[in-house]
Amino acid sequence: MNWVEFSGHAYLVAFALYCFAFMFYVIAIAGQRWSNRDSKNHTQRWGRIAFFTSSVGLAGHLTFFFTRWYGSGQIPTSNMYEFMSFLAMAIMIAFTIIYLIYRKPILGMFATPLAVIIVAYASVFPKDVQPLIPSLNSYWLKIHVTTAALGEAFFAVGFAAGLMYLLRVVDYTRKDAKARKEQRWVEFTLYVIVVVIGFISIVFSFRGAGYEAHFTQENVTVDEQGQTITRVEQVQYDLPPIFKPYNSQVVSVDSFLGMNKPWFETPSWMNGINAGRKLNTVIWSIIAGSLLYGLLRLAFRKPLGAVIHPFMDGVKPSDLDEISYRAIAIGFPVFTLGALIFAMIWANEAWGRFWGWDPKEVWALITWLYYSVYLHFRLSRGWQGLRSAWLAVIGFVIVWFTLIGVNLIIAGLHSYAGV
Known part of the structure; x- marks a missing residue:
């Protein structure tokens, strides 16, 4: 088994x-x-x-x-x-x-x-x-x-x-300043939870549709001896690229609602593994979560x-x-x-x-x-x-x-x- x-x-x-x-x-x-x-x-x-x-x-x-x-x-x-x-x-x-x-x-x-x-x-x-x-x-x-x-x-x-x-x-039911402040912070907490749900939903949606975008990224590092080392790496996105990787070239991008190329480049100061892809995922999560939250607010009207x-x-x-x-x-x-x-x-x-x-x-x-x-x-x-x-x-x-x-x-x- x-x-x-x-x-x-x-x-x-x-x-x-x-x-x-x-x-x-x-x-x-x-x-x-x-x-x-x-x-x-x-x-x-x-x-x-x-x-x-x-x-x-x-x-x-x-x-x-x-x-x-x-x-x-x-x-x-x-x-x-x-x-x-x-x-x-x-x-x-x-x-x-x-x-x-x-x-x-x-x-x-x-x-x-x-x-x-x-x-x-x-x-x-x-x-x-x-x-x-x-x-x-x-x-x-x-x-x-x-x-x-x-x-x-x-x-x-x-x-x-x-x-x-x-x-x-x-x-x-209260409308005073203190009550409104408490209501806003509780609502923001619920909004963050909805954003997490939006992230999960959008990842599974694009994954189910087989969406892919490919880039080649050039990474330059300096070793302990002061020598410059240049590496070219392949980066794959599973979500439409709002932000492409820093210092990268587009290989292929699936079209989504007319979006067939990245809008922005990831800032150079963002370090870490796959920083561009992660920034792109965060932005899409906020977009999906905000849309979902907006639909819920529209449905309940409160x-x-x-x-x-x-x-x-x-x-x-x-x-x-x-x-x-x-x-x-x-x-x-x-x-x-x-x-x-x-x-x-x-x-x-x-x-x-x-x-x-x-x-x-x-x-x-x-x-x-x-x-x-x-x-x-x-x-x-x-x-x-x-x-x-x-x-x-x-x-x-x-x-x-x-x-x-x-x-x-x-x-x-x-x-x-x-x-």
């Missing part, structure tokens, strides 16, 4: 079950508004169905993980596809633990779509099993990456609960936060605040072990130093310091409610940049993760 191929089927099953679980959670929460009978029984019944479905999906996800591990002979966390897949699985594990503690179905309405988005995002990257580079060929890969991702997964659940708190307490807000009626803000804090409190020591302590031990083994100011190391430290401040303000200064929720939301933005921005945009020793 081809275990890697089998794992791919298990992955699709897990994705489908997560989608169904999300719909069932929506029915459990939103459906009670239209239920003429006991809304509490309605929520409990559909909440149990949704939790069972998400649990079976998690079982499928675990099957994917272990069968791919068995089939490839290495733990599947060594590239972006594998790591993001593992992160989505870890989020569902963290959600399951938190759900069993608090029994709040509404948490599933926000946690499961987060897992769905990350699973879909992971599928954008190459799915082939790639051999481990020397620095990754260590048992510390299993320890460091899994614990760091599990800590980040609890941060993600804290983010989901924090965002729910904001959607619950921000009053969209801010997305105002659309979601009524479904949060009946949910105690104090419960959401407690869930967000507990999730982060659980994730913090796990993240500390995985992203700092185990990471430094592995760095010393792989590169001969505990700390080297690599971009990924720096941003992992920034993330740890941020959540340290969050816990300090929460426990010592009594920051609860609205301020705590905003800190939880902003914290996961930092986590997301550490995972995505550093791997894909900033060049460093961890750039292999963006392959």
